[in-house]
Amino acid sequence: MPVTLTINGTSRDIDLPPEVPLLWALRDGLGMTGTKFGCGVAACGACTVLIGGQAVRSCQVPLSDVSGAVTTIEGLGQPDNLAPLQEAWIKHQVAQCGYCQSGQIMQAAALLAETPEPTDQDIDAAMQGNLCRCGTYPRIRAAIHDAALMMKAG
């Protein structure tokens, strides 16, 4: 019995056992590889997606427990239709290797949805689960502040 989920506004059937985590259903089952595997134990944030608007570590959520619409980095914006956060990421030239950035951007999206004008402390609190081995944290911080301004200006 395939599991049916709503992903980026589209209903998708996934032919994998229900205990398989959402991360691997996206990556291996659907070939949606924007969401990354980093640790498998909720220690890095590379696999962050939104479920019902909340940022979750998709490596920790079995398919059977997915109880809302899923938004991945592919659903946030595309190269020809960028979300404000992505525009800010590009403006600040955040990425180095880029591997962590899908997770960083999804976590930031959840932060801005809840706190449209975050302070540095808000950013520290929201983003501390997202590792970046390339050390792009200062530019991530700057991009989040800038995206907040862009979204406020509309």
Added chain:
Amino acid sequence: MANWKKITRRSFLVFGAAVAGGAAFGAYKVAEVPENPLTPSADAIPLNPWVIINGDGITVIAPRAEMGQGISTTLAALVAEELDVDWQQVRVLHGPPAQAYYNAGFVDRMSNEPDFFLSQQPKSHNAILAAVPKIFSLQITGGSTGAIGGFVQMRLAGAGAREALKAAAAKRLGVAPETLKTEGGKVIGEKTFTYAELAAEAVDMVPADVELRDPSTWRFVGKAMPRLDMVAKSTGTETFGIDIWLPGMKFATVRMNPKRGGAMLGFDPGPALDMPGVDQVIGLGNGIAVIASNTWTAMQAAALVTVDWGPADYPADTAKIMAQIETAFRTEPDSRLRDDGDVEADLAKGEVIEAEYRIPFLAHASMEPWNATAWLKDDGSVEVWAGNQAPIMTRDAVAAALRIDADRVTLHTPVMGGGFGGRTDPVPAVLAARVAAALPGTPVKVTWSREEDMTQDYYRPAAIARITGRLEGGKPTALWGRTAAPSAARNAMARLIGFAPPGPDRGTVEGGFDQPYGLPHYRYDGHIADLSVPLGFWRSVGNSMNAFFLESFIDEMAHAAGADPLAFRLELMKDTHAPSAALLETVRDMSGWDSLKRPGFGRGVAFCYSFGTPVAQVLEVQDTEAGIKLTRAWIACDPGLAMDPSIIEAQMTGAMVYGLSAAVQGAINFADQQVVEQNYWDYDPLRMHTTPSFQVKILQNNGTFGHIGGVGEPGTPPAAPALANALYDLTGTRARELPLNKTFTFAV
């Protein structure tokens, strides 16, 4: 007039002449014009191995691999500078394994002279590193050499292509090429042609001689260019190796002997095979692989296989390993690459300062775990996708593992989710090929779990240093440093080519022997420990070890002399290397060094000249109720010609974060011959809230014009000593062992 064919040859003759005998290979092979490995298609016409003309722009074939360091953007800017295209018309790809993509920059990393006076000195060469180009066939990304290696080569490639396109247009118009202009991807004369229209005719018109443009006219080089990979990396559309996805593919993982180098005595796949979704469990000799319908199932099943592991041949635990490293002090030094004055006579004069420092093994822990995809085709050929720093060597290793000819292997090098030196070994590609061989006709992606990535890494060596120095009237007179460590280079060479070339091992002492401190008596010795723990190249290699030793000791001397540690360094450096001294003054002024000293705060300074780029750092720490916080950092660097200030700023910052992460908590320990640390929860790098703020200044005084120092690595070495020195300033406790969380409580 420069001739790109001749330049290729000349670079190698310099190298060949300096190394007797052994270099004949290098000199001979590249004395020939590189064969163009690219084949034309309707909309993609290669004019040389580096430039393809497409319908809507150009594609630059970057000879270096992109691991996040931004090199593909910088190399493309060099081509665009000569080829007159708009930045939006430029794309970049990584080249196939080919001799054409040799790394000329590596020649500059083969010396046993201190970097800071390399430019004035004839080059002597290190036998171990002289073997590197041979093994890797020079298509290697490493040693912070990408920019210097491409500086002339890529501009010549662009200029050669431009002149060919002009020649083609000139022929059509019946005019002299000099009368034509190029701009925005077009040749402009009495009629205007796009490059694409001319490309097919231009192929045979690439001139032997071209003139490179005057740097004063540069539009791209030296500017902060938007990185060519930035949109893809901000939208989840970049394809890393781990993202290769082919219809019908299977997913696998490996579990290798945690007692590194040991054999596998037997295994029972029973419970794993019972899991739904599992296809196969394969024995690999020193480990197993599980093939399944998805990666998670493969990883779960791999854990269920019971395996009887044979032992490794190194000591059981960290304490015994360190004891073995310590015995190296009793052996004759392997190297004495610096011996100024008469250290022994000076130290015999009176009271000396002595200290011993210890540092642990370190893992690379790139965000993208090791992985590779392989597909054994019906005709017996194999296609492999694997992030790697040495394509020719990787391709050949795959061929050897499958016992097929190298031309039966198609190797793709996707962008890498971090490397930091940890993607030099061909292991992922080779194991993926072997796993795929068990399932002919089906592509298989093999992904290492984070735990496997951490425990099967090739580590930065653990090391011990003993340093003795003497002060006279508050002035330092002598310093004798000795580092004992297993050699990462020899360990890696033995693994990769089956023997470890002899000769002094620079990696054991770099960052210690080669610094621009003008002490009258300065000696540095390397003692090689005999140890078979698998080792590799970790961001900045030996500099990451010796900068901690030397810069901690210089600090100790400064405090013993009652001197300001920054002024103390400046005094030692100002007559030896002015650009380095200028960096110390720059961080002093940027940070407001004098004002940093106040209750509740500590300040530390450190310096290291590595990979052609001196870097000075100041770090501020604060005592808080939650523990010690790293608050602010200032970095000044001087790479000579700064190719892209935005990329340099990012690399300097990231490299310091990488070094600080290791300094605070990084340690790979052994128990029962197995690595203890498993994942990011027990190997936890700095995070958003524990990372200080940064200010970076780039100076351009180092070397003569055209000197291009590395930027990916030199920011790492000063990080650990800057932090240790700041903690001493804050607490009065001198930590002589890393990681520093053994001695201090940090806010987490």
